[in-house]
Amino acid sequence: MLDITPKTDLTDTNFWLSEAHFKGASNMLYSQLPDKGWDGRSDEQIDRGFSGQNISSGRWTLPTTSGDWTDPYRRIANANNIIENAPNSPVAERVRNRYLGEALFFRAWWHFNLVCKYGDVPMVLKTFKETQDPDLKKGRTPREEVIQQCYADLEEAAKYLPTRYDLRNTTDEVDRCRATRSAALALMVRIGLHEGTMSKYHNLNNNWQAHLDVSIKAFENLKSEGHALYTGDNNVGGYNLSYLGMVLEEGNNVNLEIIFRKPHGPNANPTSGYWNTGYSSQCQENWAVTRWIIDMYLYADGLPGEKSAYYLPARNETAYNSVFGFEADGITSNGHPRDPRLPLSFWREGDPQDNTSVNVAGLQIAWRIRRGETFNHYYNTSRQIDGYHPKKGHVGAMALSGGTTSDHILMRWGEMLI
Numbered sequence: 001m002l003d004i005t006p007k008t009d010l011t012d013t014n015f016w017l018s019e020a021h022f023k024g025a026s027n028m029l030y031s032q033l034p035d036k037g038w039d040g041r042s043d044e045q046i047d048r049g050f051s052g053q054n055i056s057s058g059r060w061t062l063p064t065t066s067g068d069w070t071d072p073y074r075r076i077a078n079a080n081n082i083i084e085n086a087p088n089s090p091v092a093e094r095v096r097n098r099y100l101g102e103a104l105f106f107r108a109w110w111h112f113n114l115v116c117k118y119g120d121v122p123m124v125l126k127t128f129k130e131t132q133d134p135d136l137k138k139g140r141t142p143r144e145e146v147i148q149q150c151y152a153d154l155e156e157a158a159k160y161l162p163t164r165y166d167l168r169n170t171t172d173e174v175d176r177c178r179a180t181r182s183a184a185l186a187l188m189v190r191i192g193l194h195e196g197t198m199s200k201y202h203n204l205n206n207n208w209q210a211h212l213d214v215s216i217k218a219f220e221n222l223k224s225e226g227h228a229l230y231t232g233d234n235n236v237g238g239y240n241l242s243y244l245g246m247v248l249e250e251g252n253n254v255n256l257e258i259i260f261r262k263p264h265g266p267n268a269n270p271t272s273g274y275w276n277t278g279y280s281s282q283c284q285e286n287w288a289v290t291r292w293i294i295d296m297y298l299y300a301d302g303l304p305g306e307k308s309a310y311y312l313p314a315r316n317e318t319a320y321n322s323v324f325g326f327e328a329d330g331i332t333s334n335g336h337p338r339d340p341r342l343p344l345s346f347w348r349e350g351d352p353q354d355n356t357s358v359n360v361a362g363l364q365i366a367w368r369i370r371r372g373e374t375f376n377h378y379y380n381t382s383r384q385i386d387g388y389h390p391k392k393g394h395v396g397a398m399a400l401s402g403g404t405t406s407d408h409i410l411m412r413w414g415e416m417l418i
Helices: 019-031 067-088 093-118 143-160 181-201 208-225 279-285 291-296 320-324 341-345 413-417
Strands: 045-047 258-262 287-289 408-412
Touching: 019 067, 019 093, 067 093, 093 143, 093 181, 143 181, 143 208, 181 208, 181 258, 181 408, 181 413, 258 413, 291 320, 408 413
Parallel strands: none
Antiparallel strands: 045 287, 258 408
16 A cells, blocks of 8 residues: 555656657757867867866876766666657657657667777666666676667667658757757768778777678668758858858758757857857867867868978968968968868967858857957967867857857768768
8 A cells, every 4th residue: 555656756657658758858868968068188179277188288197987987878778768668658659769769879879989988888778677786787798799789779760760851940949959860870870980990900800891881871871861061151261151150050951961969059048948058168268279189180282291282380380370371460371271171160360250240150250359359379368278269169249148059060961971
């Protein structure tokens, strides 16, 4: 008589009874996707003394636990809970299969995330009902077995998920970014290429060609989903700004390049209650990329430094803008043109896009000029770190209010073409 379920609690016995229940559970999976962020742990970026910089500076102390390990398993657990409960739900099969597809997609996403970092990892395909379950202490599953499960999950997910075309006119901030058949196929493209090349060039096993075949087949299927490069913005300062607009344009029926992204709330409304991010002000004030990553960009002939006819050694640079291929005015070419993505990815002195009259994807990206400042590499205040500051994905009009709500792009058609 006393073994009853409190009516104020949500349990698996009184949940999974409507599409709203499935949607609510699935929304958790989207909120757990990574935000736009910076990696001070690497030699690609530098921060204003946050803990991540301790790694690249050699001062890191080995932690007792790591979110890189535990967080993906928490997210896999959430996906497994949906996968286990979907078959027994009275909800229409078509509806529950859609969210089953989302859960399968996320389970593959996070297992692959773990494999990339650790290689062999415990593969978890169930929820744990008690702390005595021996599988809580299971050993690592061979990498190949985990990846094959990822392929199986994604193949099944692709059967249930809506297509890009199905979501073309969706405007709800979360629903327009939900996983599609395209996302499942694109993740297979990514996994197959990654595992094929890793296996081949690191002698992991002799199955590398099979992985590359998975990638190629998934790409062939993806081609019929109607994706295309974004070309929606005009020339400013000699460059087509579509590379900048691609990460800001949120219309599904306009931006066909985006395959999967995390929503960050309606633009121009940072208090919307969606998953907003402080990306813009952070990238301008606390973070900068190192010279090493700037030098990694190719020159206009597609060749790296010292192999390119346009190469300009650092010792011959005469201005901050020299590395971007411009004279000090930021507009005149210095005869050493770079990959056009470089000057579109980082701010320079005299940058033609740092202008309040310039809009990209309908948004104003100018930042310093809105604060009455002129960009200067040596501009050193308590709020801005010196260095090369990111421009791509930045919305200057939002920086004054503490952050941008532009989506975090996770997979796009440009990657698939490469």
